[in-house]
Structures are given as C-alpha cells and as structure tokens.
Amino acid sequence: MNVMTPKFGLGASVLRKEDDAFIRGEGHYTDDETRAGLLHAAVVRSPHAHARFTIGDLEAASSAPGVRMVLTHADIAELGEVPCLASPKQVGGEPFRPHDAPVLCRDTVRHVGDAVAFVVAETAIQARDAAELIEIDYDVLDAVPDLAAAKAGHVLAWDDRDGNIAGHMHEGDREKTEAAFAQAAHVTTLDLVQNRLVCNYMEVRSSVGEYDAESERYTLTTGSQGVHGMRDTLATRVLKVGKDKIRVVTRDVGGGFGTKAFLYREHALVLVAAQRLGQPVKWTADRTEHFVTDAHGRDNIVTGSMAMDADGRFLALKIDLHANLGAYASQFGPMIPWFGMSMATGLYDIPAIDVDCHLYYSNTVPVDAYRGAGRPEAAYLIERLVDECAIELGLGRDEIRKRNFIRSDQLPYRTPIGRLYDTGDFAGHLDAGLRRANWGSFETRRDAARKNGKLRGIGFATYVEACAFPGSEPAYVELTHEGRIELKIGTQTNGQGHATAYAQFVAEALKLDYDRIDVRQGDTDETPTGGGTGGSRSIPLGAVSVRRASQSLAEKLKKLAADELEAAATDIELEGGEARIVGTDRAIDFAALAAAAKSDDDRKAVGEFKQDEATYPNGTHVCEVEIDPETGMTELLSYTICDDFGVTVNPILLAGQIHGGVAQGIGQALIENAVYDETGQLVTASFMDYAMPRAWDFPYFDFQTRNVPSTTNALGIKGAGEAGTIGAAPAVMNAVVDALRPAGVAHIDMPATPLRVWEALQAAR
Numbered sequence: 001m002n003v004m005t006p007k008f009g010l011g012a013s014v015l016r017k018e019d020d021a022f023i024r025g026e027g028h029y030t031d032d033e034t035r036a037g038l039l040h041a042a043v044v045r046s047p048h049a050h051a052r053f054t055i056g057d058l059e060a061a062s063s064a065p066g067v068r069m070v071l072t073h074a075d076i077a078e079l080g081e082v083p084c085l086a087s088p089k090q091v092g093g094e095p096f097r098p099h100d101a102p103v104l105c106r107d108t109v110r111h112v113g114d115a116v117a118f119v120v121a122e123t124a125i126q127a128r129d130a131a132e133l134i135e136i137d138y139d140v141l142d143a144v145p146d147l148a149a150a151k152a153g154h155v156l157a158w159d160d161r162d163g164n165i166a167g168h169m170h171e172g173d174r175e176k177t178e179a180a181f182a183q184a185a186h187v188t189t190l191d192l193v194q195n196r197l198v199c200n201y202m203e204v205r206s207s208v209g210e211y212d213a214e215s216e217r218y219t220l221t222t223g224s225q226g227v228h229g230m231r232d233t234l235a236t237r238v239l240k241v242g243k244d245k246i247r248v249v250t251r252d253v254g255g256g257f258g259t260k261a262f263l264y265r266e267h268a269l270v271l272v273a274a275q276r277l278g279q280p281v282k283w284t285a286d287r288t289e290h291f292v293t294d295a296h297g298r299d300n301i302v303t304g305s306m307a308m309d310a311d312g313r314f315l316a317l318k319i320d321l322h323a324n325l326g327a328y329a330s331q332f333g334p335m336i337p338w339f340g341m342s343m344a345t346g347l348y349d350i351p352a353i354d355v356d357c358h359l360y361y362s363n364t365v366p367v368d369a370y371r372g373a374g375r376p377e378a379a380y381l382i383e384r385l386v387d388e389c390a391i392e393l394g395l396g397r398d399e400i401r402k403r404n405f406i407r408s409d410q411l412p413y414r415t416p417i418g419r420l421y422d423t424g425d426f427a428g429h430l431d432a433g434l435r436r437a438n439w440g441s442f443e444t445r446r447d448a449a450r451k452n453g454k455l456r457g458i459g460f461a462t463y464v465e466a467c468a469f470p471g472s473e474p475a476y477v478e479l480t481h482e483g484r485i486e487l488k489i490g491t492q493t494n495g496q497g498h499a500t501a502y503a504q505f506v507a508e509a510l511k512l513d514y515d516r517i518d519v520r521q522g523d524t525d526e527t528p529t530g531g532g533t534g535g536s537r538s539i540p541l542g543a544v545s546v547r548r549a550s551q552s553l554a555e556k557l558k559k560l561a562a563d564e565l566e567a568a569a570t571d572i573e574l575e576g577g578e579a580r581i582v583g584t585d586r587a588i589d590f591a592a593l594a595a596a597a598k599s600d601d602d603r604k605a606v607g608e609f610k611q612d613e614a615t616y617p618n619g620t621h622v623c624e625v626e627i628d629p630e631t632g633m634t635e636l637l638s639y640t641i642c643d644d645f646g647v648t649v650n651p652i653l654l655a656g657q658i659h660g661g662v663a664q665g666i667g668q669a670l671i672e673n674a675v676y677d678e679t680g681q682l683v684t685a686s687f688m689d690y691a692m693p694r695a696w697d698f699p700y701f702d703f704q705t706r707n708v709p710s711t712t713n714a715l716g717i718k719g720a721g722e723a724g725t726i727g728a729a730p731a732v733m734n735a736v737v738d739a740l741r742p743a744g745v746a747h748i749d750m751p752a753t754p755l756r757v758w759e760a761l762q763a764a765r
Contacts, residue, residue: 016653037279039122046105061133079240204290231524234268302319330368343374364676467536468536479597490530492533496653644705663728
C-alpha cells in the first residue's frame with residue numbers, strides 16, 4: 001500500500017534547510033569571526049605528562065613583535081578552576097571530591113598539553129612565536145600513563161591521594177546477586193577493554209572573547225552544545241560575576257559529539273585577556289591541540305559475569321568496572337560510567353545485578369562524554385557477554401536472547417537499577433533484523449569464503465539506551481513584522497538538522513513554507529533558558545515544545561485575523577503566509593497581521609513540554625565480515641539495522657543520524673585507538689598515527705525502523721542521536737569473533753586492527 005508522506009510535521013521527508021548555505025561555503029563558524037582590532041592568542045602547553053615547573057624570564061616573550069600580553073597563573077590567581085559538575089554517589093556515602101582543572105597551572109602539570117601560559121599578540125603567528133620564547137624549567141616526575149598503571153598505584157598522579165582512586169560507586173543488590181550466583185548451573189565471565197577515543201570533529205575548537213567596559217559585560221563566541229550552561233558555569237565558578245554579565249554566542253558548529261558541551265580553559269582566558277586589553281581576543285586550536293586538550297572518550301576495563309540456570313536463563317549479572325578519568329575530573333566525566341551502569345542489563349530480564357565502578361586519575365587528557373556517554377560501553381559489555389554465554393552453553397545466539405528478552409507483556413518494566421522501559425518489541429526487531437540480513441543462510445556463505453581462504457563471520461547486537469532525560473526545553477515563536485516566523489529555542493544544533501526538524505512542526509501548525517521559518521539558537525541574550533544538546537534530548541523534548549508553541553501562535557493569529565476580517569476565529573484558516581476566511585478570497589497576509597497586533601503578546605507564543613522519565617530507543621544491528629588471515633584485514637560486507645525510535649520525525653534526518661553513529665562505532669571497533677607510551681606521551685597525537693574511518697571502510701547500511709511509540713513522550717518520540725554508536729561496536733566485534741573462532745581465536749579486544757587480528761591468528765596457530 002502506498003502511504004502519502006505528509007508535507008508538514010511528523011514523518012515528512014524534508015530536505016535539510018541548512019545545507020544550501022553549507023554547500024555554498026556560507027556556513028559561519030567561530031574561526032570565521034572577525035572584529036575591529038582583533039588580537040590572537042596561543043597557549044603554552046606542557047610537553048611532559050607530569051612535572052613540576054617554574055617559569056623564568058618573560059621579557060623575551062613580552063617584548064616580541066606584536067605581543068600585547070603574557071598571562072601565567074600568578075596573573076589570574078583570582079579566577080576559579082574549571083569545575084567538575086558531576087557528583088556521583090560514593091560507596092560509604094562520602095561526597096565525591098574532584099580535582100578540578102586550573103585555568104593555568106600554578107607549579108605542576110599533569111598531562112601532555114596542560115596549560116602553562118597564554119600569549120596574546122596582533123597575529124596568531126606572532127603569538128605562537130612568542131610562546132616559544134618563554135623559559136620554563138620542568139622537573140619531570142614519573143607519570144601514570146594509562147589505566148593499568150593507575151590501578152597498580154606504584155606512581156601517583158596526585159600526591160594527596162592514597163593511590164590513584166578518584167571514586168568508587170556501586171549499584172544493585174549485592175546479597176541477592178551473590179545468592180543467584182550460588183545456585184547458578186553455569187557462570188560465564190568475560191574481560192573487556194573499552195579503548196580510548198579522540199573525538200575529532202571536523203571543526204576544532206575556537207573562541208572569541210570581548211568585553212564592554214561601559215556595561216561591564218563579557219561576550220564569548222564559541223562552538224558549543226549549549227550556551228546557557230556554559231554561561232552559568234563561567235559566571236558562577238570561574239569569573240565569579242553575575243550571569244547577566246556574560247553573553248555566550250554560538251554560530252554554526254562543525255560537530256560536537258559531547259566533547260563541545262564542556263567549559264574549557266580557553267573560554268575564560270580569551271575573556272580575561274579581552275577585558276584587560278580592551279580589545280577582542282581570538283584563540284583557535286590546531287589539530288594537535290585537539291588531540292592533547294579536548295576531552296577524550298571511553299577508556300575503561302571491565303569484567304562481566306552472568307549467572308544462568310540449566311536452561312540458559314539469566315539469574316544475575318555481576319560487573320566490575322574500572323574507568324580512567326584522566327588528569328582532572330572533567331565536567332561530567334565521573335558520571336559517565338554511572339550512565340553505563342544504569343543500562344547494564346540491556347534488553348534482558350535479569351532479576352539481580354551487582355555493579356562496582358572504580359574511578360582513577362592518571363596523567364592523561366581528561367575523559368568525558370563522547371557520543372553515547374556510557375551507554376555504548378554498557379551495550380558492548382552485555383552483548384559480548386551474552387554471545388559468550390550462548391557459545392559456552394551450546395545455544396544459538398538468537399535463541400539465548402529470545403529466552404531472556406523482556407517480553408512485551410512485561411512492559412512497562414523496571415530494571416534492577418531502576419530504569420523504566422515503557423514500550424518495545426525486542427524479539428520483533430531481532431527477528432526482522434536477522435531476516436533482513438539473511439541470517440539463516442549464512443553458513444553457505446561461510447563455506448564459500450573458506451574455499452577462497454577467507455574467514456567469514458556474522459554477528460549482531462541488540463541495544464537499548466536512555467535518552468531525553470527528565471526535564472523540559474521551552475520554545476518561543478514569534479510572527480515578525482516581515483511576516484516571517486521566528487523560533488527561538490535553547491538547544492544547539494551541531495549538524496543534526498535542527499532548523500529543518502523544528503521547522504516541520506512550525507510549518508504544520510501554521511501551514512507555512514519552510515523558507516519563511518527562521519530557527520535561532522545559540523545566544524543567551526535572545527533565549528532566556530536552554531538545556532543545550534546532549535543525550536538525544538533536542539527533538540524528543542524540544543519538538544514537542546515547538547509544536548505546542550506553534551499551535552498556540554496559530555490560534556492567536558486566527559483570532560487576530562478574525563478581528564481584522566470581521567469574522568469568527570473558527571472560520572479562519574492559515575495557508576501559505578495568509579489568514580483567510582474559509583471558502584472565500586478574503587484574506588490578510590502575515591505581515592499585515594503583525595502590524596495589526598495591539599501588543600507583542602498577540603504575535604508571540606511560548607510552548608513547554610516537561611518529561612518525567614527518560615525515553616528508551618532500542619534495536620538490533622547485524623554485521624557480516626570477511627577476514628583475510630594472511631593480512632589480518634577485516635572487510636565489512638553488510639550491515640543491517642532494525643531500530644525502534646518510537647516515532648520518526650524526518651526519515652532523511654534520521655538515516656543521517658544513524659549512519660553517522662554507526663560509522664563512529666565501527667571506527668572504535670576496528671580502527672581508532674588513543675595510545676600513550678610509558679612516559680605519558682600521546683603517541684597517536686595526529687592523523688599520521690591515529691586512524692580515522694573513511695568512506696571505503698563502510699558497506700551499504702541497510703536501515704529500517706520497527707517503531708513502537710513511547711508512552712513517556714507526548715509525541716511518542718524516543719530519540720535517535722546516539723543509537724547508531726551504541727549498537728555498532730558490539731555487532732561488529734561479535735562478527736569478528738565469529739569469524740576468528742573457527743581458527744582458534746575466542747576473543748579479541750577493540751580495535752581489531754589488521755595487526756592485532758594477524759597476531760591473534762598467529763598465536764592460535
């Protein structure tokens with residue numbers, strides 16, 4: 001049956017409004033910003049992972065050509081530190097006490113790239129040249145270069161701690177879990193590594209600071225994932241001024257993925273420099289600075305154990321997780337493992353769970369949220385572990401999942417850690433995904449590959465994530481005097497297509513062409529509140545508010561038109577930028593309606609949707625691979641996705657989100673890895689050494705949805721921004737292990753690079 005796609009609103013396949021400007025090179029990013037009298041800055045960074053230091057004579061740098069200012073810690077001692085905003089509950093009840101990052105280090109650096117001084121000059125080249133003239137005497141200390149060394153505790157990243165432990169969290173019922181393990185017929189245990197990742201968005205970070213002496217106000221222009229939170233933290237914790245004294249502006253953003261959600265040192269430094277010099281100051285990172293300063297992702301090791309009865313039904317899950325925080329506790333870093341712990345049972349009906357999470361400091365770049373923020377780690381553990389359970393028990397990998405899935409008649413279902421899944425059909429999307437991937441005929445393809453000297457494998461993973469966490473995101477719509485509709489909202493697009501998705505709901509309510517709708521984000525002076533973008537919250541929360549605001553404005557405009565046309569409001573229809581009396585040619589256009597408004601309130605409306613529980617998108621990813629045992633090279637032959645996102649807003653935007661997320665998950669599984677040497681040097685600090693996935697690394701993505709609307713969200717939307725990343729890594733690695741198992745390799749950690757695969761095969765021989 002052919003289903004007509006609606007022109008407006010939910011389900012419309014609308015092409016992105018944003019792309020015309022981007023394709024023509026008219027995007028406007030922070031580094032495109034120019035100002036009269038603009039100065040440029042460079043940061044002096046530590047070449048050592050751990051060292052005490054003293055700064056010598058600054059005269060050579062201060063008197064270098066074009067230099068206007070050199071700042072060290074002594075010059076900004078009154079500033080607060082860049083704070084950790086997370087406060088996870090600790091075992092024993094004591095408060096979490098983080099080590100925050102100084103804006104500039106005072107006498108000790110704790111990772112390569114740590115900030116020591118800030119140089120401002122007339123040009124960026126002059127600033128960098130002068131930075132090299134600063135004399136710094138480093139007394140190099142032993143470093144804690146990775147999680148293994150942090151756990152061992154022979155060297156301390158901070159000497160005020162007993163070992164490198166930063167915190168210890170626990171979730172679950174230990175006593176109930178131990179009882180289940182005691183009566184289990186079988187226990188499967190698996191050790192896994194979550195490799196450290198560098199975000200590597202296309203647009204490196206950049207910031208422009210300005211100060212108006214008359215109003216005593218700062219303005220920060222920077223790429224971000226939300227201007228309001230950044231303003232608030234800058235004001236209250238670092239600059240120690242009123243929130244009304246800071247304006248934060250974000251233009252176009254070339255990728256965020258969590259890493260641009262945080263406050264960084266340079267945000268404060270450009271503002272302080274601008275205030276003291278009376279001129280605007282810009283700082284823009286280079287790619288190496290991104291590698292050694294911007295928050296990294298993942299980096300933990302975990303042991304998972306599953307207790308089962310004789311039929312392979314899950315009785316209890318035990319997890320021991322060790323997570324690397326890096327040198328400082330980043331903004332949300334200590335909470336990210338907890339997000340993972342809260343989703344540790346996946347889609348399975350597991351009666352009891354016992355999770356311990358240990359946090360460690362090391363002399364490495366701080367670790368924080370990266371696309372999925374703990375949920376990819378959780379999905380990777382449970383899906384790799386369930387595969388091992390199936391192998392050890394001699395059950396089919398699909399069969400063991402179906403025996404243990406939460407059934408539809410159990411929904412809503414509260415997990416043992418407290419997550420409340422509202423809707424879904426987990427066996428349904430598993431069957432649909434496997435059927436689409438030709439799971440049943442795989443052994444024929446494996447035999448054919450074997451005859452050609454190749455190892456072929458197939459694997460899949462199911463996943464569930466929590467997103468659109470409880471809260472709200474108000475939307476503000478206005479009919480302008482030009483007859484256009486302006487929407488203001490406090491989320492922040494980083495390439496997802498918000499201007500298109502939000503415009504769909506405005507267009508639906510007002511029956512207005514998309515090119516007459518302007519979506520504005522990223523200015524604390526324009527929008528009073530905003531929660532920013534993260535955790536796939538923008539559309540599930542923001543779109544509902546936009547729809548409600550637009551519907552409210554539509555009613556106001558009908559009433560206003562009724563007064564002008566001397567008709568009843570119920571007889572007015574909106575279409576194409578006009579309000580007309582139904583069945584007649586009597587009409588008034590939107591510009592005239594704006595002029596007729598007796599007050600601004602007549603042409604403005606606010607909508608707000610408050611959600612009390614997270615939403616839970618879920619799905620199945622199936623991957624088929626072929627490995628050349630002579631080279632260790634893994635080729636992805638097919639990738640099949642069947643997801644439940646509740647309700648689809650825009651199929652085109654949705655597919656883009658899933659494709660991008662899957663690409664990042666595949667990158668982690670097969671290619672990407674941030675590696676430190678024994679001295680704490682990041683040896684993968686450029687694209688020469690850190691491998692990024694490219695187009696030829698991916699097969700065609702076969703993507704379909706099998707949606708069951710959410711009952712938590714007012715429109716049934718579950719969210720999709722991080723789902724691809726969460727499902728991809730376990731699906732790929734289950735396929736790789738399936739290919740390697742006949743050759744005697746039962747396990748391999750991410751990333752399964754050609755060298756690692758080849759070495760594993762050689763060892764098995």
